[in-house]
Amino acid sequence: MSTTDVIDDTSHIPAELLPVMEALALVGRSLCRTIKRGPLGGSLGAGVGENLGGDQQKALDVMADDAFAEELKSTAVRYYASEEQDDVVELNPDGRFALAIDPLDGSSNIDVNVSIGTIFSIFEAKNGDPDGSFLRPADEQLAGGYIIYGPQTYIVVTFGNGVQSYIYDPDTNAWKLVETAHKVPPQASEFAINASNYRHWSPAIRAYIDDMLAGETGPHERNFNMRWVASLVAETHRIMSRGGIFLYPGDERKGYERGRLRMVYECAPIAFLIEQAGGKATDGHDRIMTQQARELHARTPFVFGSAEKVARVAAYQDLPTDEVNALFGNRGLFRA
Ligand SMILES: O=P(O)(O)OC[C@H]1O[C@](O)(COP(=O)(O)O)[C@@H](O)[C@@H]1O
Ligand SMILES: [Mg+2]
Ligand SMILES: [Mg+2]
Secondary structure, three states: OOOOOOOOOOOOOHHHHHHHHHHHHHHHHHHHHHHHHHHOOOOOOOOOOOOOOOOOOEEHHHHHHHHHHHHOOOOOOOEEEOOOOOOOOOOOOOOOOOEEEEEEEEEHHHHHHHHHEEEEEEEEEOOOOOOHHHHOHHHOOOOOEEEOOOEEEEEEEEEEOOOOEEEEEEOOOOEEEEOOOOOOOOOOEEEEEEEEEHHHHHHHHHHHHHHHHHHHHOOOOOEEEEEEEOHHHHHHHHHHHHHOOEHHHHHHOOOOOOOEEEEHHHHHHHHHHHHHHOOOOOOOOOOOOOOOOOOOOOOOOOEEEEEHHHHHHHHHHHOHHHOOOOOOOHHHHHHO
């Protein structure tokens, strides 16, 4: 078993990516400590600016972005694309990789002690083509993963050969391999969606959710539970752990026609992980992994989780309009 003082078992990490993973792990354990100290380290949730996507930047967003960019400079990452940077940044001109990152995901939870995270995606760089290194099919990713800063702190990652997870051990200050082939449970009774947007959804999404809310009185003939943490990494970790489905569809709000989540540094890496764990990830109908972003901060509707549930959402989208009506409860196609 190969090991370093940062990651205790590196046998599942491709050798050429090990320095990059160690850099992410170093910053991850430092961010873990900063987040656990909360206000003792200053106001992590204070507004400090606005990013290209129009989201308010919090102090921890910028702190995390700076820390990852600085640490990755000494690795083979040539191009760095971040939620917090308007354009691609060249870190190491001699590098061979392109890394996309959401340095701090779930920013609305920074000040309320709810799990937050980091999401990362790694491609082979296209020399002299910074944007083209990221605007390409998601299935060209070499790695996709997240760090979740919660009651436990984990790195969950795939290199295309199943999903591994490492837990941060504060006693040894190292990351310990705890899972080598994680699978998303195929059955589940939880769905995650921001229900406050109900009136803005398409008829198909409303019908799908109405049928879930109808529970045992509707076509599924059983009850479901709902979750919404407003932290994509926390929702992903729950679904990776016990199954379920997550939906952030496009809606009628201005700027939300393609939903809220970004393809390059949120949806593509999560989709890679979920598919490697036996789940599905789509834009509500088509696989994320065969799609590519047209610009760095492009959004996409995003549905992922237990395979059978994700497939069912696509079936609602295929129904003729006059049938997409939750009162039309005898749709045999959707009986549980
Ligand atoms: O506040 P909303 O509309 O429910 O959106 C919540 C979603 O927004 C996000 O916080 C966006 O990510 P950032 O915090 O990195 O901008 C996701 O983590 C989460 O799933
Ligand atoms: Mg995010
Ligand atoms: Mg973010």
